[in-house]
Amino acid sequence: MPHRIRKLAPADLKDAALNYLGRYAASTARLRQVMTRRINRSARANELDPQPLMAELERVVAMLHRTGLLNDEAFAEGRARSLNRRGGSRRQIAAKLSAAGVAQATTAQALAGLEDELPDAEFTAALAYAKRRRLGAFRAVLDESPERRRKDLMAMARAGFALDLARRALAGEEDS
Structure with missing residues (x-):
């Protein structure tokens, strides 16, 4: 019997987002991408309209921002520090943060913070x-x-x- 994709309820989104953030450091854009893919998969499999779940996703993301569990600045700083220790150049760090959906201003701030922390x-x-x-x-x-x-x-x-x-x-x- 093929695996059936579970019908997502709006209440499931908060738990799913918290579970994802518990396992991975993520930017707002990355969390949105993962959750949107999950919502669309569930909506297709259960022949439902994904719009109510998408609206709930925005409320969940806003709540996560308010509580500080989703913070692009902290994500960018931590990722920049980590990539720098591994030998990532400023250009490479900026590209990886951009690919993770971090805003250019936030990336610039994280790189400036890295230079302040470690002058060279x-x-x-x-x-x-x-x-x-x-x-x-x-x-x-x-x-x-x-x-x-x-x-x-x-x-x-x-x-x-x-x-x-x-x-x-x-x-x-x-x-x-």
Whole structure:
């Protein structure tokens, strides 16, 4: 017997949203996307109008904002910090936050906060990226050939780092 998709009731939306936020850090746009997909799937399977559930979703999102459980600023700051530690460039962090549905102003604020917190955040990220990918001075077997150096610089550029920053990070300069 095929799996039957349960008919969603307006009261189910709050629980479903809280459950999702309990499992994943999410922006408002991402939560809306996930919940809208769920509403549409249920409405199609049960031949119902999704509009009453969509209206309830907006009330749930507003309630989550009021209570502070859904906060794009906090999401953006946490995500920016996390991506920076892993070696994400400012450009890469901005792209990932944008893909998560975070507003451009909120992204800029999170990146500015990151710079305030860690004055040389971009270089720290470049160094972390080079270490994680074992590029340049962090390679297990040192290879200083021009071809290898060019490839390492290209990898750093694709990750969104400026040329001078990439060169310093690949040289393994720990201080700025």
